Amino acid sequence: MSFAEGTLAAAAPPPTVVGFAYLIAGACFILALRGLSSPVSSRRGNRFGMVGMVIAIATTLVTHLNISLVEITAAIAVGAVIGYVVAQRIAMTAMPQLVAAFHSLVGMAAVLVAVAAYLNPEAFGIADPNVLDPVGRHLIHTQTRVEMGLGLAIGAITFSGSVIAFLKLNGNMSGRPIKLPARHVINLGIIAAILGLIGYFLTDQAPWVFFTITGLSFLVGFLLIIPIGGADMPVVVSMLNSYSGWAAAAMGFTLHNSAMIITGALVGSSGAILSYIMCHAMNRSFISVIAGGFGGEEAVAGGQAIDRPYKTGSAEDAAFVMKNANQVIIVPGYGMAVAQAQHSVREMADLLKKEGVSVKYAIHPVAGRMPGHMNVLLAEANVPYDEVFELEDINTEFGQTDVAFVIGANDVTNPAAKTDKSSPIYGMPILDVEKAATVLFIKRSMGGVGYAGVDNELFYRDNTMMLLADAKKMVDAIVKELAY
Amino acid sequence: MDFVSIMSIFVMACFVGYYVVWSVTPALHTPLMAVTNAISSVIIVGALVASAASGSSLSKYLGLLAVVLASINIFGGFAVTERMLAMYKKKDRS
Numbered sequence: 001m002s003f004a005e006g007t008l009a010a011a012a013p014p015p016t017v018v019g020f021a022y023l024i025a026g027a028c029f030i031l032a033l034r035g036l037s038s039p040v041s042s043r044r045g046n047r048f049g050m051v052g053m054v055i056a057i058a059t060t061l062v063t064h065l066n067i068s069l070v071e072i073t074a075a076i077a078v079g080a081v082i083g084y085v086v087a088q089r090i091a092m093t094a095m096p097q098l099v100a101a102f103h104s105l106v107g108m109a110a111v112l113v114a115v116a117a118y119l120n121p122e123a124f125g126i127a128d129p130n131v132l133d134p135v136g137r138h139l140i141h142t143q144t145r146v147e148m149g150l151g152l153a154i155g156a157i158t159f160s161g162s163v164i165a166f167l168k169l170n171g172n173m174s175g176r177p178i179k180l181p182a183r184h185v186i187n188l189g190i191i192a193a194i195l196g197l198i199g200y201f202l203t204d205q206a207p208w209v210f211f212t213i214t215g216l217s218f219l220v221g222f223l224l225i226i227p228i229g230g231a232d233m234p235v236v237v238s239m240l241n242s243y244s245g246w247a248a249a250a251m252g253f254t255l256h257n258s259a260m261i262i263t264g265a266l267v268g269s270s271g272a273i274l275s276y277i278m279c280h281a282m283n284r285s286f287i288s289v290i291a292g293g294f295g296g297e298e299a300v301a302g303g304q305a306i307d308r309p310y311k312t313g314s315a316e317d318a319a320f321v322m323k324n325a326n327q328v329i330i331v332p333g334y335g336m337a338v339a340q341a342q343h344s345v346r347e348m349a350d351l352l353k354k355e356g357v358s359v360k361y362a363i364h365p366v367a368g369r370m371p372g373h374m375n376v377l378l379a380e381a382n383v384p385y386d387e388v389f390e391l392e393d394i395n396t397e398f399g400q401t402d403v404a405f406v407i408g409a410n411d412v413t414n415p416a417a418k419t420d421k422s423s424p425i426y427g428m429p430i431l432d433v434e435k436a437a438t439v440l441f442i443k444r445s446m447g448g449v450g451y452a453g454v455d456n457e458l459f460y461r462d463n464t465m466m467l468l469a470d471a472k473k474m475v476d477a478i479v480k481e482l483a484y
Numbered sequence: 485m486d487f488v489s490i491m492s493i494f495v496m497a498c499f500v501g502y503y504v505v506w507s508v509t510p511a512l513h514t515p516l517m518a519v520t521n522a523i524s525s526v527i528i529v530g531a532l533v534a535s536a537a538s539g540s541s542l543s544k545y546l547g548l549l550a551v552v553l554a555s556i557n558i559f560g561g562f563a564v565t566e567r568m569l570a571m572y573k574k575k576d577r578s
Contacts, residue, residue: 019485022529029523030500036508036516039572046515046565049523053558060529064536068544072535075548079555086556087563095514095564102521102561105553109527112550116534116543123537124530143487241517248524249494255530256485262497267520269501274513365510372513376568384575390510 019258021059026262028052033266039385056259092380093337096369097169100237104162106244107221110155110251111214114148117254118210124255133205142202144254149198149213151250156217157224158243164225165236169369175230183227184291190220228289230369231411234278235289237370242271274371281365281391283417283427310446313465315477318405318440321465323482325402325438327358329394331431332374333367335408335442339471342381345407348475349383351482360397361388362431364412395432404436408471410443414456439464442471515568522561528554 028048035045061072090098118140121127126148127138140148167173180186197213228236249264251257279286313321322328330349336342349359361383367374378388398404406413409431416423417430433439441464458464467474508516531554534547 025526026497029526030497030504032519032523033501033504033508033516036512036519038509039512039569039574042512042515042569042572043566046519046562046569049519049565050562053523053526053562056526056529057532060532061536064533067538068535068548071548072532072551075535075551076555079552079557080559083556083558083560084563087560087567090564092568095518095568098560098564099514099517099521102518102557105557106521106524106527109525109531109550109553109557112546112553113527113530113534116540116546116550117530119546120534120537120540120543123539123543124533237517241520244524245520248527251527251530253490253494255533256490257529258485258490258493259526260529261490261494263523263526265494265497266501266504267524269498270505270516270520273502273505274517277510277513363510370514370517372511372516375511376514376571379568379571379573382571382573385511385572386575388511 018059018063021055022257022259023262025052025056025059025259028055029259029263029266033270052259091340092376093340094170095376096233096237096373097166099370100162100166100169100240103237103240103244104159104166107155107158107160107162107240107247110151110244110247111159113251114152114155114254115210115214117148126254137205140205145201145205146198147250147253149201149210151247151254152210153194153198153213153217154243154250155247156214157221158240158247160218160221161225161236161243162221162240164222165233165240168225168230169233169237175233177229178226180223180227183223187220187223190216190223194220224290227291231366232282232289233369234366234371234373235275235282235286238271238274238278239290240271242268242275245269245271278366278371281429283425283429308460310459311462311465313440313467315467315469315474316481317465318467318474319478319481321438321440322352322357322403322405322478323355325352325357327360327397327401328352328403328405329398329401329433329436330359330361331404331406331409331413331433332361332363332378333407333409333412334369334373335410335444335471337368337373337377337408339408341407341472341475342377342383344472344475344479346378346381346383348479348482349387351479355482359387360394362391362394362398363388364391364409364431367409367412391429391431398432398435401436402438404431404433404439406433406439406441407475408442410456413441413458416457420457434458434461434463437463440467441465442467442469442474444468444470511572512569515565518561518565518568522558522565525554525557525561528558 029052032045032049035041117124126144131139245267252260413433417425417428531550
């Protein structure tokens with residue numbers, strides 16, 4: 001083959017090699033997730049992920065002889081610096097909003113790639129070089145149009161949905177659900193319109209079709225997330241994770257790229273499974289979460305008793321009770337994250353251990369604002385992961401425990417979930433803290449209720465001592481008492 | 485690649501994803517989300533193709549913008565995952 005026939009064809013490696021390279025990249029991504037089955041193998045897994053990414057990027061750069069290598073290098077460098085700096089600086093408590101922000105970037109990247117492919121289909125090899133449409137553009141393959149339309153729509157929904165999720169998690173927007181009248185009809189109508197337009201896109205590749213799909217998808221992503229309340233954020237973040245995967249998969253179909261398809265499928269199923277786990281842990285159906293509105297005003301009616309008697313205690317009392325216990329189980333929740341109290345909690349646990357007290361941590365699957373949020377915070381505070389237990393592994397132990405120390409968790413400890421059929425959280429699996437001999441419950445004041453808007457009957461039990469203060473200040477005070 | 489082989493890859497990968505993700509320990513669900521985020525930015529492949537192509541300069545610049553966004557995610561996602569995973573420690577038996 002002579003060079004004159006085209007430098008692209010002459011210099012590019014044979015397609016089989018390229019296909020293999022992408023396949024290896026895909027396999028590396030599988031190993032990256034596989035590594036997360038244990039903290040021991042997790043870092044090796046993460047390295048596999050990086051290797052896979054390097055292979056995918058290098059293969060693409062080598063096979064597309066580049067007229068803009070300088071610009072691309074610069075673009076990667078800019079992204080690398082921003083990404084790396086953000087990753088190093090972000091507080092662990094802010095992880096949910098960081099993940100939401102990252103999801104939005106994947107969504108936007110998918111949209112941009114879809115638009116670029118639409119504007120320049122020849123470059124992606126998805127157009128028929130011999131057939132032109134009425135305005136003289138190359139016709140995009142019919143099947144590709146469906147895949148491109150889906151990738152575009154899912155990407156756009158991921159983007160605008162994640163932006164809203166980010167604003168809610170970051171506190172720029174109220175965590176309260178914003179409910180528009182007739183929102184279900186509007187949303188379903190828009191989704192039907194998007195699907196209809198993707199169907200129409202098959203017969204007409206006109207720009208108005210393409211860009212209307214884009215606009216409507218951005219809109220519906222926004223509308224879908226605004227009615228969802230703060231307590232349901234773990235599901236939303238998982239769901240958007242899943243969407244970003246399906247968007248990547250759809251673009252993989254469009255571009256016939258196995259690395260993108262494998263990754264998309266992995267990420268898509270990962271997010272879907274996490275959403276399922278979160279819904280299951282709240283005893284709610286996925287549909288009811290998506291429909292939104294949980295944690296709104298109607299639930300406030302559940303807090304009927306305001307004047308019931310309860311016992312309060314000081315840091316000194318709490319320190320005394322715990323020092324004389326055989327076993328203390330600490331139950332952290334979102335409140336611990338808000339107060340940044342995880343380091344103080346670990347200090348307290350260290351002092352208790354010195355006194356010969358056995359200390360364990362119990363984590364509810366939906367504690368915090370994203371799956372595994374509490375585990376990361378405790379790990380950050382140097383709590384060994386083998387002291388941290390999931391609900392099903394520790395729940396039977398509360399009966400033989402002297403002290404349950406609840407910090408910033410509310411709904412996940414509410415016994416009403418087991419007994420009160422009228423409660424909005426009825427049926428939700430909870431941590432059986434009330435079975436412990438003494439419950440120490442840190443709460444800012446008696447006024448507020450949990451995110452579900454229900455009063456917690458745990459507060460009024462004989463074996464509960466309320467520690468009314470800021471979580472971090474209270475734990476610091478207990479630490480002082482213990483050290484004394 | 486024809487549609488059937490692409491679809492086969494996709495369906496098989498969904499099954500692999502299902503079993504692999506169920507084996508992830510709940511303690512690592514946050515790093516799982518961070519790393520899936522990083523790898524879903526493999527969409528950068530499409531962005532690179534657009535950036536490298538001649539023909540439409542608008543398409544090229546949109547591609548470059550997508551390269552920036554995806555790179556933020558790739559570097560940020562892997563780095564933050566690494567940072568989190570480094571914090572998970574076993575009990576000191578000393």
